[in-house]
Amino acid sequence: MAPSHVLRCCQRGLAWIPVIFIALVVCWSYYAYVVELCIYTIPSTGEKIIYLVVFHLSFIMFVWSYWKTIFTRPANPSKEFCLPKAEKEQYEKEERPEAQQEILKRVASSLPLYTRTGAGAIRYCDRCQVIKPDRCHHCSACDMCVLKMDHHCPWVNNCVGFSNYKFFILFLAYSLIYCLFIAATVLQYFIKFWTSDLPDSHAKFHVLFLFFVAAMFCISILSLFTYHLWLVGKNRSTIEAFRAPVFRNGPDKNGFSLGFTKNIAQVFGDQKKYWLLPVFTSPRSIVPRSDVPSGHTKASLWTEIGFT
Ligand SMILES: [Zn+2]
Ligand SMILES: [Zn+2]
DSSP, X not given: OOHHHHHHHHHHHHTTHXXXXXXXXXXXXHHIIIIIIIIIIOOOHHHHHHHHHHHHHHHHHHHHHHHHHHHSOOOOOOGGGBOOHHHHHHHHHOOOHHHHHHHHHHHHTTSOOOEEOTTSOOOEETTTXXXXXXXXXXXXXXXXXXXXXXXXXXXXXXXXXXXXXXXXXXXXXHHHHHHHHHHHHXXXXXXXXXXXXXXXXXXXXXXXXXXXXXXXXXXXXXXXXXXXXXXXXXXXXXXXXXSOOEETTEEOTTTTOOOHHHHHHHHXXXXXXXXXXXXXXXXXXXXXXXXXXXXXXXXXXXXXXXOO
């Protein structure tokens, strides 16, 4: 096996460490809550049942959305964005950047493209050899161009983008609910152990840690969740929040915003009944607000980006 191949395999393996860490914390929290708190510590049967039912509901939704965020493959640009064979050969032979741009412009004229590079050129990925659709960026960790790329998240060892952004938001929401519920229900037993109202047992250690861990995760997830809700309301990705997309008539940080309600539908879809479920419901389109030529409605500019 070539050394570079071994190195790549090692890198891929190491990238799973944060995910394994989270999985271990979640498994321990399940054991600590169900066995140590509900079975060994809580005396009232009614309280036990209510806690266990709500706990399992939030646990299932949290694990489901986390799973979907991790294992949903990032969406790549469709074949139409690759250069046709003749143009590709011409592009590779050509050494002058201006001439290469002319080739790209010719191919791009038939594509639904509204954004450009900062210098006004067609956005092209040399690594994937593809014209980048609007909102698409190359991820060096995944080594591919990802549609509506938001960021590469080490905690899910995956790119967060068009195909899993809804799952990512739900993962943040359900993990927040999971941690809040644990912290809120554990608090009284945490105080009882602290004030010695409950006898010292092995459950004490688990309950104390459960409270600290849940409270700590609550604080960190809350800030990230609030930030992403704000981004959804603006129809902006994290990348676009840091650097405004450049349209034909210049940069516009609100270039993709369609108004609050439609911006939410861009991630969650039109049917509210599916909003809280980690199933794919985002519309398969990119809707730029800028560059709407007169005589066109925004709806007529909805562009199918397709999947590979
Ligand atoms: Zn690329
Ligand atoms: Zn990535």
